[in-house]
Amino acid sequence: MKPIKISVTQLRQGMWLVEPTTSWINAPFVYGKSGIIKSAEQIKHIIASGYTEAYYDPARSETVQSAPCHSALGRSGARQTPLAEELCRARDLYFDACNYIKNLMQEKKVGAIEVAELKAFVNEIIQSLHRNFNALLLITTIKKTSDYTYRHSINVAIFSIAFAQFLGLDDEETFDTGMAGLFHDYGKAFVPLEILNAPRSLSPDETSVIRSHVRLGHDNLKDIPWVSDIILDGILHHHERHDGSGYPHQLSGEAISLHGRIISICDVYDALTSSRVYKNAIPPAQAVKKLFSMSGQAWAPGLVEHFIKLVGIFPVGTVVQLSNETTGIVCQQDHKSPLKPTVLVILKKDRPYAPYYLKLAQNDQVSINRVLVPSELGSIKNSKFYRMFLDR
Structure with missing residues (x-):
C-alpha cells in the first residue's frame, strides 16, 4: 500500500x-x-x-484509532452551539475570569487560594471552546487598553488551550498548558507599576526589572503542591527563543519545553494585537505575518505554521472591507478555503447595517478587499454589536 x-x-x-x-x-x-x-x-x-x-504505511501499522479532526469546529464531537448563542456565555466567562485574575494578582495570594476555583475557570474555557471554538477567540480580539496585564493573561490562556488541543495534547496537558498561560505573567504582580505601565522606552535597569517577572512568577509558584512541572516550565520558558536569544536562561532548541513554546507564540500574538500605553495594536492578519517572519529565530520551524493553521490567514476578530462595499468581522474560518472565512457584516458604506453572516466560501461574488487597521475602526467600534463586548 x-x-x-x-x-x-x-x-x-x-x-x-x-x-x-x-x-x-x-x-x-x-x-x-x-x-x-x-x-x-x-x-x-x-x-x-x-x-x-x-x-x-497503513499496511505495516498496528491498529490505531482514527485520527481526530482538528478543524476549528466539532472538536468534541458534540453538536456545536451557534456562535450568537455562545458569544454571550463566553463574554460573561471572559469578564468573570479577568476580574478574578485581577484580584488574584493584586493580592498576590496564589498559595492561599482554593485551586478548585482556578480549575473551574480553565475548565469553563475548555468547554466554551468545545461548544463553539470561535466565540472566545472573537472576544479576545475585541479589547480595551485598560487592565492589559489581566486581560492578556486570560487571552494567552485561551489561545494556549486552543493551540494545545490543535496539536493533539491530551486533556491533562491541555489543562496544565492553560493554567500556565493563565499564570505566565504572574511575576508582573511583583514589578513596580511605574515600570510596568511606563509610556516610554525603558532604561537598561528597568528592562532588567521587567524581565525579572519570569523568575518572580516561577519562584512564587514553585512550592505550591498543585502547580505542576508543565505549569512551571510554561512560565519559565515563555520568553526563551529557539536561537538562544531569549531570557532568563538563553535556552535554545529542544531545551525549551513544548508548553513554553506554545505559550510564547500565544503571548506574542496577543501582545501584537493589543493596544498598550506605548504602542498601537496591529490587525490579527498582520500579526500572523509577523509571527511567520519570526519562525526559525523565535520558534522552531513548523510550530508557527501550526498556529497559523489554527487561527487562519484572516483570524477571527479581523475587521475586513468586502468587495460589495460592506464591512464586517471575521467570525469563523473555512480551512478548505482559508482566504474565504465567514464574515459577520455590520456596516454598509460605513453606516450601520442589519447584521448578517456571509460565508465567502459559498459566495463567488464577494471577496475580501482589505483588512482595516485600528485607526479605521471608529464606525465599527460604535456599532451595537461591537460595543456589547467592550463592557458588561
Whole structure:
C-alpha cells in the first residue's frame, strides 16, 4: 500500500512511519525517520522539533484509532452551539475570569487560594471552546487598553488551550498548558507599576526589572503542591527563543519545553494585537505575518505554521472591507478555503447595517478587499454589536 501523507497532529501510537521520497532539502518540515510510533512522548518530540507532516504505511501499522479532526469546529464531537448563542456565555466567562485574575494578582495570594476555583475557570474555557471554538477567540480580539496585564493573561490562556488541543495534547496537558498561560505573567504582580505601565522606552535597569517577572512568577509558584512541572516550565520558558536569544536562561532548541513554546507564540500574538500605553495594536492578519517572519529565530520551524493553521490567514476578530462595499468581522474560518472565512457584516458604506453572516466560501461574488487597521475602526467600534463586548 502506498504511504499516506498526514499532519503530525494526526500521529498516533502504532503508526509505522516511512522516509519521504523527496529530499529533506525540498521538504524540510516532513519527518524523515522510518519506524513505529511507540509512545505519546515520541509524538510530542516530533511536533516540538518543528515537523509539520509525515508519511505512514497503513499496511505495516498496528491498529490505531482514527485520527481526530482538528478543524476549528466539532472538536468534541458534540453538536456545536451557534456562535450568537455562545458569544454571550463566553463574554460573561471572559469578564468573570479577568476580574478574578485581577484580584488574584493584586493580592498576590496564589498559595492561599482554593485551586478548585482556578480549575473551574480553565475548565469553563475548555468547554466554551468545545461548544463553539470561535466565540472566545472573537472576544479576545475585541479589547480595551485598560487592565492589559489581566486581560492578556486570560487571552494567552485561551489561545494556549486552543493551540494545545490543535496539536493533539491530551486533556491533562491541555489543562496544565492553560493554567500556565493563565499564570505566565504572574511575576508582573511583583514589578513596580511605574515600570510596568511606563509610556516610554525603558532604561537598561528597568528592562532588567521587567524581565525579572519570569523568575518572580516561577519562584512564587514553585512550592505550591498543585502547580505542576508543565505549569512551571510554561512560565519559565515563555520568553526563551529557539536561537538562544531569549531570557532568563538563553535556552535554545529542544531545551525549551513544548508548553513554553506554545505559550510564547500565544503571548506574542496577543501582545501584537493589543493596544498598550506605548504602542498601537496591529490587525490579527498582520500579526500572523509577523509571527511567520519570526519562525526559525523565535520558534522552531513548523510550530508557527501550526498556529497559523489554527487561527487562519484572516483570524477571527479581523475587521475586513468586502468587495460589495460592506464591512464586517471575521467570525469563523473555512480551512478548505482559508482566504474565504465567514464574515459577520455590520456596516454598509460605513453606516450601520442589519447584521448578517456571509460565508465567502459559498459566495463567488464577494471577496475580501482589505483588512482595516485600528485607526479605521471608529464606525465599527460604535456599532451595537461591537460595543456589547467592550463592557458588561
